[in-house]
Amino acid sequence: MAISKEKVLEDLKQKFSDNILEITAQFGDDIICIKKEALLDIVNFLREEPYAFTMLLDLTCVDYMGEEERFEMVYHLFSLSNKLRLRFKTRLSEDDCKIDSLTPIFKNANWLEREAYDMFGVHFEGHPYLRRLFMYDGFEGHPLRKDYPLHKHQPKIPLRK
Amino acid sequence: MKHKKDGKGGFITTTFNSMLGWGRKFSLFQYPFITACCGMEYMSVACAHYDLDRFGMGWTRFTPRQADMLLVVGTITHKEAPVLKTVYDQMTEPKWVVAFGACAVSGGIYDNYAVVQGIDRIIPVDVYIPGCPPRPETIINALIKLQEKIQKEGHEWRFQKRKS
Numbered sequence: 001m002a003i004s005k006e007k008v009l010e011d012l013k014q015k016f017s018d019n020i021l022e023i024t025a026q027f028g029d030d031i032i033c034i035k036k037e038a039l040l041d042i043v044n045f046l047r048e049e050p051y052a053f054t055m056l057l058d059l060t061c062v063d064y065m066g067e068e069e070r071f072e073m074v075y076h077l078f079s080l081s082n083k084l085r086l087r088f089k090t091r092l093s094e095d096d097c098k099i100d101s102l103t104p105i106f107k108n109a110n111w112l113e114r115e116a117y118d119m120f121g122v123h124f125e126g127h128p129y130l131r132r133l134f135m136y137d138g139f140e141g142h143p144l145r146k147d148y149p150l151h152k153h154q155p156k157i158p159l160r161k
Numbered sequence: 162m163k164h165k166k167d168g169k170g171g172f173i174t175t176t177f178n179s180m181l182g183w184g185r186k187f188s189l190f191q192y193p194f195i196t197a198c199c200g201m202e203y204m205s206v207a208c209a210h211y212d213l214d215r216f217g218m219g220w221t222r223f224t225p226r227q228a229d230m231l232l233v234v235g236t237i238t239h240k241e242a243p244v245l246k247t248v249y250d251q252m253t254e255p256k257w258v259v260a261f262g263a264c265a266v267s268g269g270i271y272d273n274y275a276v277v278q279g280i281d282r283i284i285p286v287d288v289y290i291p292g293c294p295p296r297p298e299t300i301i302n303a304l305i306k307l308q309e310k311i312q313k314e315g316h317e318w319r320f321q322k323r324k325s
Contacts, residue, residue, distance in 0.1 A: 136240045143274040152274060154274070156243050157283070159282040160281065161281075
């Protein structure tokens with residue numbers, strides 16, 4: 001028996017009332033803003049039956065430069081058996097740019113988190129191998145941060161001219 | 162035969178150079194260094210629809226050591242630049258390079274942290290083909306231009322190594 005979206009949200013609100021800041025929806029997908037300390041608990045809770053959000057669709061980061069809590073982590077979860085989608089958002093400040101890793105729960109979080117680390121410099125605690133994914137060793141800075149210079153190049157070999 | 166510079170060597174040397182150029186321009190072995198969507202256009206040019214073999218460029222060699230012409234087809238990132246440089250260095254003289262498409266020519270639309278702004282920042286280029294991606298006719302035109310260049314080229318490179 002498939003569980004409804006309303007039921008999932010209600011259960012979440014009941015169980016994690018202290019850690020959920022806001023629940024909104026856009027284009028039919030629900031957005032749940034949470035505190036970052038509760039991320040692992042909430043994801044673990046939703047992964048179990050009857051919710052069965054067993055698939056991590058995407059994990060990424062947004063840089064809102066100038067705001068107090070600068071980075072926003074975004075997690076997309078999908079439940080195959082219930083055909084439901086949920087989106088989690090949580091804010092990180094620049095000074096304390098750390099969040100728990102999802103690798104113990106979802107295997108594909110490994111590379112997704114390496115990408116977020118590479119591009120935004122977010123540190124994932126408990127990640128088994130947090131190394132740059134796209135950029136090369138020796139690359140300085142994190143290129144998708146808004147304060148990375150637009151035309152800054154870091155060539156691996158000396159350029160001509 | 163002792164080599165002299167073009168125009169001073171008399172009848173035999175210039176004719177020899179011209180013959181060498183003629184032979185070389187119709188036996189261009191190509192090494193396609195394909196990294197992006199321009200590869201689709203390259204395939205249609207190289208295969209039967211447009212058929213580069215009509216112009217003496219039919220042989221695709223998948224090792225740079227057997228190739229005369231390096232076709233850089235697509236975006237080159239800073240991460241990939243050392244690979245392209247190694248491929249170029251592995252090719253034997255004489256060698257020619259064609260920058261194929263807007264990305265290889267100038268970085269194209271990718272003016273950012275990752276992309277090399279034109280492969281001429283890494284290796285010397287003989288012919289630039291603009292377009293995103295270029296039409297097959299543009300490519301054939303450019304390669305005919307390259308053939309003209311090869312025909313007119315002197316062949317001092319054969320004797321330069323002896324000097325050093």
